[in-house]
Amino acid sequence: MEGMEQWKVMIENGADQILQPLAQFIQYVRQIPPTELYAGIAVLAITVPFLLLFPLFKRKKSNTILLSGLSGSGKTVLFHQLRDGSFHQGHEEFPGCKIILPCWQQEKIKPFHLVDVPGHSRLLPKLEEYLPQAAGIIFVVDALEFLPKCRAASEYLYGILTNASVVKKKIPVLILCNKTDKVTAHTKDFIRKQMEKEIDKLRQSRNAISEADIVSEVTLGDPEVAFSFCVCQNRVTVAEASGLTGDVLQVEEFIREHVKP
Ligand SMILES: Nc1nc2c(ncn2[C@@H]2O[C@H](COP(=O)(O)OP(=O)(O)OP(=O)(O)O)[C@@H](O)[C@H]2O)c(=O)[nH]1
Numbered sequence: 001m002e003g004m005e006q007w008k009v010m011i012e013n014g015a016d017q018i019l020q021p022l023a024q025f026i027q028y029v030r031q032i033p034p035t036e037l038y039a040g041i042a043v044l045a046i047t048v049p050f051l052l053l054f055p056l057f058k059r060k061k062s063n064t065i066l067l068s069g070l071s072g073s074g075k076t077v078l079f080h081q082l083r084d085g086s087f088h089q090g091h092e093e094f095p096g097c098k099i100i101l102p103c104w105q106q107e108k109i110k111p112f113h114l115v116d117v118p119g120h121s122r123l124l125p126k127l128e129e130y131l132p133q134a135a136g137i138i139f140v141v142d143a144l145e146f147l148p149k150c151r152a153a154s155e156y157l158y159g160i161l162t163n164a165s166v167v168k169k170k171i172p173v174l175i176l177c178n179k180t181d182k183v184t185a186h187t188k189d190f191i192r193k194q195m196e197k198e199i200d201k202l203r204q205s206r207n208a209i210s211e212a213d214i215v216s217e218v219t220l221g222d223p224e225v226a227f228s229f230c231v232c233q234n235r236v237t238v239a240e241a242s243g244l245t246g247d248v249l250q251v252e253e254f255i256r257e258h259v260k261p
């Protein structure tokens with residue numbers, strides 16, 4: 001019986017503790033003039049649903065890295081090297097897959113989407129489809145057979161650098177001079193300078209066309225000043241690699257910098 005009494009007292013005390021502040025709150029609300037009260041309710045009715053729905057509208061950061069470049073530059077070999085350190089030749093991995101770099105296995109890093117976009121000109125529209133979602137673009141250049149392909153590679157890169165999404169979203173581009181395992185491969189400084197010269201020429205000819213046709217195209221820097229990758233609104237860096245021998249450290253650093261862990 002004594003136990004029952006104790007329980008009753010405890011419940012009554014608990015109820016008091018809850019009801020007292022509630023009564024005080026009701027008292028406080030009654031003192032507020034009705035106009036202010038309605039205004040407060042209206043503000044709450046607008047802001048609360050907005051705050052609750054806000055996370056749904058927040059755009060997710062992209063975790064896609066694109067491997068692009070001319071056919072034969074070594075994208076597919078690089079793709080397999082990055083995925084699992086394997087050597088694979090010939091077959092495209094399109095539209096790519098989610099991977100974790102082998103060097104990240106011990107770290108808590110989420111997989112990212114690596115897309116190997118085939119270099120065949122027929123598949124250019126595919127690249128344009130993927131560009132808006134890219135967190136970073138690796139533009140692979142064949143450093144061995146560079147000179148005969150310099151113009152074509154520069155044209156391809158020019159198309160990427162003037163793509164509206166790339167410019168607007170400031171998507172970083174890594175120009176990757178591949179196949180540096182061969183002693184006859186050109187250096188990254190040489191490749192950068194040659195491509196800058198080629199893009200300078202392209203820019204002048206495209207400017208002339210757009211002035212005549214009134215085509216609105218993104219202009220890379222001041223046409224009066226020699227072109228350099230520094231004038232691009234997005235960051236353009238140059239690195240060296242060999243997908244064949246697994247020398248891909250600078251590629252891994254670029255990916256690490258631009259995909260969200
Ligand atoms: N020496 C050397 N050769 C390489 C390297 N990477 C690729 N290759 C060779 O270059 C050729 C083309 O490689 P792929 O990876 O198929 O080229 P790709 O860029 O995927 O070409 P597409 O799929 O046609 O766009 C193959 O014969 C590779 O063995 C490299 O780092 N060093």
Ligand SMILES: [Mg+2]
Nearest residue numbers: 075076092118
């Ligand atoms: Mg390929």
